[in-house]
Amino acid sequence: IPSIDALNERLTTLGINDPLPVFPDANPTLNPIDIYRCFIAHQLAPITGLVIKEIYENLNWTKALENGDLILVVPSIVSIRKKGGNYNELAKEWAAAFPENPYTLAPVVDGSTLRFFFKTDVLTNLVLPSILKYKENYGPINDGKGRRVIVEFSSPNIAKPFHAGHLRSTIIGGFVANLHEICGWDTIRMNYLGDWGKQFGILSVGFKRFGSEEELVKDPIHHLFNVYVKINQIISEEKEIEKKKAEEKGEKQTYNGPTDDEARAFFARMEAGDVEELALWKRFRELSIEKYRDTYARLNISYDVYSGESQVSKEAMDTASEMMKTKGISEESDGAVIVDFAKHVRPDPKDSSKPDPKDNSKKLGKAIVRKRDGTSLYLTRDIGAAMERYEKYNFDKMIYVVASQQDLHLQQLFKILSLLGFEWADKVQHVNFGMVSGMSTRRGNVVFLDDILQEAKERMDGAMKSNADKYAEVVDKDFVADTVGRSSVMIKDMSAKRIRGYDFNLEAMTSFEGDTGPYLQYAHTRVCSILRKAEVPLEQIENADISLLTEAHATKLVRCLAQYPDVVQQALKTLEPSNVVTYLFQMTHILSSSYSVLHVLSADQETRDARLALYESARIVLHSGMELLGLTPVDRM
Numbered sequence: 001i002p003s004i005d006a007l008n009e010r011l012t013t014l015g016i017n018d019p020l021p022v023f024p025d026a027n028p029t030l031n032p033i034d035i036y037r038c039f040i041a042h043q044l045a046p047i048t049g050l051v052i053k054e055i056y057e058n059l060n061w062t063k064a065l066e067n068g069d070l071i072l073v074v075p076s077i078v079s080i081r082k083k084g085g086n087y088n089e090l091a092k093e094w095a096a097a098f099p100e101n102p103y104t105l106a107p108v109v110d111g112s113t114l115r116f117f118f119k120t121d122v123l124t125n126l127v128l129p130s131i132l133k134y135k136e137n138y139g140p141i142n143d144g145k146g147r148r149v150i151v152e153f154s155s156p157n158i159a160k161p162f163h164a165g166h167l168r169s170t171i172i173g174g175f176v177a178n179l180h181e182i183c184g185w186d187t188i189r190m191n192y193l194g195d196w197g198k199q200f201g202i203l204s205v206g207f208k209r210f211g212s213e214e215e216l217v218k219d220p221i222h223h224l225f226n227v228y229v230k231i232n233q234i235i236s237e238e239k240e241i242e243k244k245k246a247e248e249k250g251e252k253q254t255y256n257g258p259t260d261d262e263a264r265a266f267f268a269r270m271e272a273g274d275v276e277e278l279a280l281w282k283r284f285r286e287l288s289i290e291k292y293r294d295t296y297a298r299l300n301i302s303y304d305v306y307s308g309e310s311q312v313s314k315e316a317m318d319t320a321s322e323m324m325k326t327k328g329i330s331e332e333s334d335g336a337v338i339v340d341f342a343k344h345v346r347p348d349p350k351d352s353s354k355p356d357p358k359d360n361s362k363k364l365g366k367a368i369v370r371k372r373d374g375t376s377l378y379l380t381r382d383i384g385a386a387m388e389r390y391e392k393y394n395f396d397k398m399i400y401v402v403a404s405q406q407d408l409h410l411q412q413l414f415k416i417l418s419l420l421g422f423e424w425a426d427k428v429q430h431v432n433f434g435m436v437s438g439m440s441t442r443r444g445n446v447v448f449l450d451d452i453l454q455e456a457k458e459r460m461d462g463a464m465k466s467n468a469d470k471y472a473e474v475v476d477k478d479f480v481a482d483t484v485g486r487s488s489v490m491i492k493d494m495s496a497k498r499i500r501g502y503d504f505n506l507e508a509m510t511s512f513e514g515d516t517g518p519y520l521q522y523a524h525t526r527v528c529s530i531l532r533k534a535e536v537p538l539e540q541i542e543n544a545d546i547s548l549l550t551e552a553h554a555t556k557l558v559r560c561l562a563q564y565p566d567v568v569q570q571a572l573k574t575l576e577p578s579n580v581v582t583y584l585f586q587m588t589h590i591l592s593s594s595y596s597v598l599h600v601l602s603a604d605q606e607t608r609d610a611r612l613a614l615y616e617s618a619r620i621v622l623h624s625g626m627e628l629l630g631l632t633p634v635d636r637m
């Protein structure tokens with residue numbers, strides 16, 4: 001991390017002799033916007049009578065640079081709002097008293113808002129050299145400082161299709177993990193497979209009847225799924241027959257048929273630890289993981305741990321149920337064990353005889369934690385898993401990236417962990433997301449990740465072929481089509497707030513029109529091509545005289561590049577990939593509109609080199625941002 005002394009030295013060379021006033025929450029050495037926040041907050045404190053921290057926290061950026069680099073909305077400051085008053089008048093007074101300074105132009109008053117525009121000569125000299133020097137380390141802030149986070153994501157179910165929920169979890173989870181990693185967290189990527197339960201009894205019985213060893217090895221994911229579908233069909237047919245029989249006899253139906261019996265017995269033997277029966281399941285699991293590994297690698301994801309429901313130890317679950325019993329959290333009900341959350345609303349801190357109105361536990365209803373036959377459930381396994389993970393990894397934070405359909409499940413889990421009194425219960429977090437509709441591939445409505453990626457790739461290959469000259473220049477066509485193809489799926493997924501769902505439309509995703517993955521890749525290849533064609537050594541670019549960058553297009557791009565570390569920091573707070581996606585599109589739009597103004601080849605040498613320094617900086621930020629999102633930026637397409 002660059003030191004504050006080094007920053008002050010830099011400022012001196014820019015003619016600013018007063019050391020920058022800093023305070024603990026700020027990151028001025030890593031984040032240029034924070035230099036301005038520190039300065040402005042420090043100036044405004046005596047003018048406004050507010051503490052520095054409160055001003056600092058209320059200095060926000062705007063949606064468009066035309067509205068300023070930082071704004072201060074007077075009525076959004078809590079202690080001002082408490083006092084009340086004429087906000088427009090206050091804004092005018094504060095602006096009038098703001099001193100002339102090397103960092104900002106005189107603040108613009110707009111109603112009750114103060115708009116600050118940075119002086120671009122100093123800004124350019126602060127931002128571009130940092131980017132050129134720190135390269136991919138420009139952006140991340142050192143938030144983790146070696147703390148440990150577990151990011152659990154993707155978590156598909158063996159023998160069942162990899163549905164849209166898993167796709168989103170994979171993409172968003174990959175981003176959340178990357179984000180923590182670059183910000184200094186010791187990051188553990190975990191895949192919690194759905195690899196236990198009666199369905200494995202069903203699958204095994206099916207495999208014994210019509211499975212093929214050869215096909216299992218060749219394509220475990222599809223083969224197991226086919227076996228699973230086929231055996232389930234048989235089970236439901238048998239059930240129908242039994243139902244008819246029962247109806248004829250006037251009985252209430254109770255029997256599910258012989259195959260279901262067989263499967264149930266098989267799974268019971270698995271739960272009892274029958275070595276022979278477990279061997280088959282183990283092979284299913286291992287072959288599937290092997291295949292998953294390849295597919296995740298296509299998405300730049302590699303897991304530290306393939307855990308799964310099957311891996312949760314009986315001891316952990318027994319300990320949990322013992323604790324729940326002794327602490328009075330769980331109770332018997334009809335032979336099963338349940339938790340009735342309404343009974344565990346915490347008392348109101350103001351009046352302990354009443355329930356806390358802020359505790360929404362009542363809405364969590366009741367959950368079964370142990371079935372009548374003694375077997376565990378999804379929730380039980382999650383409780384045991386969380387305990388084991390804390391034991392093993394001692395995490396400072398654990399994030400579950402799971403669809404919002406499971407909001408209730410995770411709220412119940414978190415509530416139980418907190419009722420159990422674990423001191424780490426407040427370190428778990430659910431990152432949720434909305435549904436995707438209409439996901440289908442040529443194979444049909446049942447989708448597999450590999451098929452989605454394959455189809456996206458084929459579409460990209462087709463699109464690339466439409467420009468025959470360029471296509472001829474692409475060295476590794478297969479790789480490029482694959483990479484850009486998956487970018488299209490990923491960018492669509494990360495473009496809006498997580499909670500919003502979307503329609504799965506490969507045609508729109510793979511288009512070059514609009515804010516799509518292929519557009520972003522294209523923007524990257526274009527800036528690469530400009531730098532390549534200029535044939536100027538990197539060292540010369542890095543030493544260019546950037547004070548020559550005075551055109552409006554250049555300074556606008558610089559102002560945008562200055563925001564990148566702030567964007568990363570914001571994303572770390574919200575865990576919204578769209579923060580980064582939106583930023584990258586904004587930046588690339590400014591970049592591409594500057595090409596027709598800031599020419600390279602026809603400019604004199606000094607101007608040319610300065611412009612190349614600007615383009616190289618933009619390339620670095622674009623490249624970092626894309627990698628953070630989990631994309632592989634391509635140089636040509």
Ligand code: ARG
Pocket residue numbers: 152155156157192193194382400402
């Ligand atoms: N396998 C589950 C499913 O497909 C997702 C697992 C989510 N993670 C968890 N710890 N419950 O629905």
